[in-house]
Amino acid sequence: MIKKFIHQFASPKTYLYQVNRFYPYIFYSSLVIYIISLIWGLFFTPEDFVQGNSYRIIYLHVPASFLSQSLYLAMAVASVTYLVWRVKLAAYLIIAKLQLGP
Numbered sequence: 001m002i003k004k005f006i007h008q009f010a011s012p013k014t015y016l017y018q019v020n021r022f023y024p025y026i027f028y029s030s031l032v033i034y035i036i037s038l039i040w041g042l043f044f045t046p047e048d049f050v051q052g053n054s055y056r057i058i059y060l061h062v063p064a065s066f067l068s069q070s071l072y073l074a075m076a077v078a079s080v081t082y083l084v085w086r087v088k089l090a091a092y093l094i095i096a097k098l099q100l101g102p
Helices: 002-009 013-046 053-085 088-098
Strands: none
Touching: 002 013, 002 088, 013 053, 013 088, 053 088
């Protein structure tokens, strides 16, 4: 049963069907959370005693670096998945993650 589910979810046709169903909900909820956290981190946090306002860039820089590192890890896992099991969806995910990079 689990093997059948994994093979169905790994096919691009089924994956795209599932993603297209939930895409608007995930996109708009993450956009709202991003805007609220950006405004909160840049405008409502108190100034640092030593560094002043230049300290606030940490609230943007650190999450961006975590996102970058998690994308590289996901690309590595997808690469191993593609090389070992030849799952076509893993190759598509690698290409999609590369477009977010440099």
